[in-house]
Amino acid sequence: MRPALPEWFEAASIPARELAKELGALGFLGMHLTGYGCAGLGPVAYGLACLEIEAADSGMRSLVSVQGSLAMYAIWKYGSDEQKEEWLPRMSAGEAIGCFGLTEPDFGSNPAGMRTNARRDGSSDTDDWVLNGSKMWITNGSVADVAVVWARTDDGVRGFVVPTSTPGFSAPEIKQKMSLRASVTSELVLEDVRLPASAMLPEARGLSGPLGCLNEARFGIIFGAMGAARDCLETAIAYAGERIVFDKPLTAYQLTQAKLADMAVELNKGVLLAVHLGRLKEKGTLRPEQVSVGKLNNVREAIAIARECRTILAANGISGEYPIMRHANNLESVLTYEGTSEVHQLVIGQALTGQSAFR
Numbered sequence: 001m002r003p004a005l006p007e008w009f010e011a012a013s014i015p016a017r018e019l020a021k022e023l024g025a026l027g028f029l030g031m032h033l034t035g036y037g038c039a040g041l042g043p044v045a046y047g048l049a050c051l052e053i054e055a056a057d058s059g060m061r062s063l064v065s066v067q068g069s070l071a072m073y074a075i076w077k078y079g080s081d082e083q084k085e086e087w088l089p090r091m092s093a094g095e096a097i098g099c100f101g102l103t104e105p106d107f108g109s110n111p112a113g114m115r116t117n118a119r120r121d122g123s124s125d126t127d128d129w130v131l132n133g134s135k136m137w138i139t140n141g142s143v144a145d146v147a148v149v150w151a152r153t154d155d156g157v158r159g160f161v162v163p164t165s166t167p168g169f170s171a172p173e174i175k176q177k178m179s180l181r182a183s184v185t186s187e188l189v190l191e192d193v194r195l196p197a198s199a200m201l202p203e204a205r206g207l208s209g210p211l212g213c214l215n216e217a218r219f220g221i222i223f224g225a226m227g228a229a230r231d232c233l234e235t236a237i238a239y240a241g242e243r244i245v246f247d248k249p250l251t252a253y254q255l256t257q258a259k260l261a262d263m264a265v266e267l268n269k270g271v272l273l274a275v276h277l278g279r280l281k282e283k284g285t286l287r288p289e290q291v292s293v294g295k296l297n298n299v300r301e302a303i304a305i306a307r308e309c310r311t312i313l314a315a316n317g318i319s320g321e322y323p324i325m326r327h328a329n330n331l332e333s334v335l336t337y338e339g340t341s342e343v344h345q346l347v348i349g350q351a352l353t354g355q356s357a358f359r
């Protein structure tokens with residue numbers, strides 16, 4: 001990916017299908033899931049894969065996270081046997097791409113307010129569902145074969161597996177994105193989308209369904225953000241070793257070494273935090289607020305590292321010839337998606353005080 005990324009980023013266009021097939025062949029899609037052709041590796045292995053992929057670009061890790069931790073995970077965790085058999089083998093191979101529609105134009109941090117709705121066309125459990133509404137900022141949307149869509153029903157929030165070829169479904173791509181340009185981001189429009197009764201995810205009831213998927217994707221980001229930061233730091237160290245200022249390499253100055261040392265400390269703390277959380281996840285004891293600690297800290301520190309590395313490269317720091325500005329720029333999206341930094345502060349605050357300050 002790495003050599004092609006500057007061009008993909010500038011063009012805001014990626015060969016998503018080819019990438020998905022290649023990532024699938026390497027075992028990265030649904031890597032931490034078992035069965036259905038998935039690699040069945042543990043959380044730390046999956047996290048480290050996210051770290052290496054995000055060292056190339058956050059958009060690449062997004063492709064992997066949304067496929068494996070959101071769309072595939074939702075079907076794997078909450079789906080019927082038929083839904084799993086139909087989608088997971090093709091998705092793990094990268095032959096089918098998935099997306100995950102939770103956010104709406106007016107409801108991002110507060111998905112409980114969602115307006116997208118699903119109603120039964122009749123009164124029996126075997127009657128069709130009809131979906132209406134729209135989702136916004138959906139990664140992989142325009143290239144997806146299947147969308148996991150969360151909608152309000154008379155029975156609370158439920159998830160639906162929507163083949164994107166279903167009449168009434170469309171996914172216009174969002175243009176003029178100034179961040180995460182090497183990633184497809186789309187609106188999902190649902191206009192009287194008719195689905196069979198079997199399209200509903202039977203095991204997901206209420207908001208805990210989608211929020212359970214978010215824990216998985218947020219976990220990958222905890223590692224991934226450190227990959228972007230590491231790539232910035234490695235680039236800055238290499239550059240500073242060769243850049244002569246006032247007759248000496250930049251690395252020979254104490255001010256530069258202080259910057260590099262502080263960044264290395266934060267980078268290594270972040271990786272250790274990620275691995276520690278990964279070990280908790282392996283044991284099955286990782287709590288959502290601990291995921292929030294990891295996501296909040298590691299994305300915030302990754303942005304700080306990217307910005308500091310940019311100062312070391314100075315003018316070259318803003319050039320697309322080096323990856324630093326691209327990472328810094330991508331990380332602005334990473335700070336926002338999968339729960340903004342403020343949402344994670346409030347999750348942690350609630351765990352500390354027992355009081356919810358969301359509303």
Ligand code: TGC
Binds near residue numbers: 108
């Ligand atoms: P609240 O009343 O707290 O909870 C509702 C129900 O959900 C349960 N729950 C969780 N379950 C699993 N994991 C979690 N992390 C959970 N947090 C809460 C809770 O126990 C309750 O269950 P039940 O059975 O009692 O009904 O919900 P709230 O409405 O107050 O909202 C809480 C809040 C604000 C934390 C939540 O809504 C939130 O996380 N908001 C942020 C939304 C968000 O992160 N969206 C991300 C969309 S996907 C995306 O961005 C993909 S980016 C692409 C990429 O990953 O690369």
Ligand code: FAD
Binds near residue numbers: 108
């Ligand atoms: P808002 O919720 O409108 O928040 C605006 C500001 O208010 C933020 O600073 C927020 O932190 C703050 N705020 C919110 N609530 C509170 C509060 N209670 N107290 C104090 N401050 C508060 N979503 C999906 O469902 N699927 C995807 O695949 C997906 N991919 C994405 C890809 C990209 C590139 C981006 C940028 C977003 C993506 N999202 C996706 C959406 C993302 O999850 C939302 O943008 C995010 O949850 C924030 O929602 P919002 O943008 O509507 O901000």
